[in-house]
Amino acid sequence: MSTNLVLTIALPLLGAFLLPVLMRSSVAIALWSGPAILVYGCWTVAELWLSGFAQPLSIAIGGFAPPLGINLYVDSLALLFAFAVQLLGLVFWPFTLDQESARRQSLMLLLVAASTGLALSGDLFNLYVFYELAAVATFGLASASGSGAAYVATLRYLILSGIGSVLTLFGIALIYSQTGTLNLAHLAQLAPAQLNNSLGLTAFLAILIGIGVKAELFPVNTWVPEIYATASTRLSAFLAGLLSKLALLIILRLLLLIFHQPEAAQVILILGILGVISGELAAWRAKEMKRMLAFSSIGQLGMIFIAMALPDGKGMLAVLALALHHLIIKSGLFMLAEDWGGALERLRGSAKASPLGAVLFVLFSLSLVGMPPLPGFWAKFVLITELAAQVEPLYLLGLTVFLLATVVEASYLFRIAATLYSNPAPDTLSEEIPKSKGLSLATASLFGAGMIAVALLIAPVGDGLQAIAAQAQDVDLYITTVSPAVSGGSQ
Amino acid sequence: MGSLTGLLFAGGLGFMLLAVASGLDFGAPPMLIGSEIQAHAPQQTGAANIVTSVVLGYRAIDTLGELSILFASAVSAGLVLGRRHTTAGTQTKGGFILQSGGSLLFPLMMTIGFYIIFHGHLTPGGGFQGGVILAAAFFLPLLARPGARLHHKSLSLIEGFAGASFILIGLFAMLEGKAFLQPMLIQDTLGQLVSAGTLPLLYLAVGLKVGAELASLLSRLIQTEAPQ
Secondary structure, eight states: OGGGGGHHHHHHHHHHHHHHHHHHHOHHHHHHHHHHHHHHHHHHHHHHHHTTOOSOEEEEGGGOOTTTSOEEEEOHHHHHHHHHHHHHHHHTOOOOOSTTHHHHHHHHHHHHHHHHHHHHBOBHHHHHHHHHHHHHHHHHHHHTTOOHHHHHHHHHHHHHHHHHHHHHHHHHHHHHHHHSOOBHHHHHHHHHHHTSSHHHHHHHHHHHHHHHTTTTOGGGOTTHHHHHHHSOHHHHHHIIIIIHHHHHHHHHHHHHHTOOOHHHHHHHHHHHHHHHHHHHHHHHHOSBHHHHHHHHHHHHHHHHHHHHTSGGGTTHHHHHHHHHHHHHHHHHHHHHHTTSOSBGGGGTTHHHHOHHHHHHHHHHHHHHHTOTTSHHHHHHHHHHHHHHTOOSHHHHHHHHHHHHHHHHHHHHHHHHHHHHHSOOOTTOOGGGSOOOOHHHHHHHHHHHHHHHHHHHTHHHHHHHHHHHHHHHHOHHHHHHHHOGGGTTOOO | OHHHHHHHHHHHHHHHHHHHHHHSOTTOOOOHHHHHHHHHHHHHHOOSSHHHIIIIIITHHHHHHHHHHHHHHHHHHHHHHTTSOOOOOOOOOOOHHHHHHHHHHHHHHHHHHHHHHHTTTTSSOOHHHHHHHHHHHHHHHHHHSTTOOOOHHHHHHHHHHHHHHHHHHHHHHHHTTSOTTOOOOOOSOTTSSSOSTTHHHHHHHHHHHHHHHHHHHHHHHHHTOOOO
């Protein structure tokens, strides 16, 4: 049943509201209700996917046909991300049992509900509401570690997010003042006539900067290193791996459906290039693993923005491949970093203490850099061929920066790998060498297994991604799916 | 240097806003969705107040999202404040006038709060506005007698079940074969107190949740105030 998909948003919210009450009466039920909801969510999405899902569909909430009411737009891309949200919510579930666990788990459920909404919603303002919900839930989760540094980092994140939200709202208001509608499909019909002007471009820039806060876009990403270094590793992995991709997904949909101006793509390209340069250079200088991963994720997202800027949706496949690749690899790397915190020098000799962790790190690094049999190579290869086919100098600059960034990436990742495999300093005791172990190592192995599976099945995965990309690019399909009656679109 | 860039940024933003504002056609909004909703809202939702028909009908899931945002911020505040040490400080009570004034106003404010909630589908107002007034009614005794404690357990019970019932009403529509959060039980009594089907129930849930959330937030703030 496709309408059950609404439950992937409604049930986590229901669970979040009831968890604090449940925790008072029965701790056991409360502890298991969150994971149970997420398992059901995974199953709902997977069932829809497996039952021969081919054509996108639109689910009207409240029974009002769009554009009057709000609808969920479900295509393969949205479904893929909805599944990833529910699954990663489960993988990164805060299992800790203390007096704050009810609050923490409530916030995690709210974050999952909001992220699912971001993947599925087909209404501009509804997207904004879910974006806000995700932001507020992450404020709480990021400050939950309770250290002073975490509070400072969260405060900075809060202020930057606040500015971003105001800008996004301003952009949405501009769009509404020009068109009188908020439904994405309806906007896609009206955009060529009413938003193809400087006001439309202003609206897009405002939304780009606003949503870009979560997508780690160049000037508004200063919160990233502090938050990822101070918040719990599981939250950092969820934010870097998934939430940034959902923000990307929104920008991508807006670009495909509404804003076709070449200037919009140019701005994204320039900001993407600046993001790659600043992120990779900062990662190269980082002295701590989590910070290095944070900066490197800024650089990686910059590469995805470069891919997004390719004209006529040529970069669609590259965007998808790079985003999913980064999702798997960065989540795995962050899980490894959970036990490898502190200065990089402390990691000397860790390979002997935890051989599996070190092997996983090397594999993830190789894929991130783009070593041929691993999935990262194919993702980067697609982008390089598309960039090289362009004639405009700005794209060629992007290509140059992209290749140089790969060299820098290799330099700092292999520096860590060398540290891991070097002999420990003579005066350190063997207990002092940090070990990767337990749940975090198991989770990292899960992502490692996923990466190897993708590497083995690269041909079918590539075909699948191509089909998803083609479907997501089809604007007419989007419009006719949401409002079959209004096709033709004359206002 | 930092303040200079801040100034430049603010100036640039202000200039951009002015430039955008000069291009806008104020006073003539495009009534694309708006006129559709104005024409059909009373029949489709049964609510005489068109704002309510948008908030709880056409865009009900936005309202659910806003309710969740409020809940998320209350929970986050609880996480941050819960760590501070609770000190039963010797705060001075308010004077006689403040105390009796508070006791006198409490029932009146409760009445107004519930009136606004229950008439949300007829007149301006509704769950959010009424809920804030309910919370304000609880602020008064707290401010007049700083030592007094609110009953946290019952507040969180109200908060949890009010939020849950909003979703459960939406799921009830799904059980009946309709869409999630579809307005149900619409009677043919436009403008009466008992009309608009499930919408007043949704507003009651919103009002109770907002009221309980804000009241418990204030009492938490009072209890965790740093010692002098």
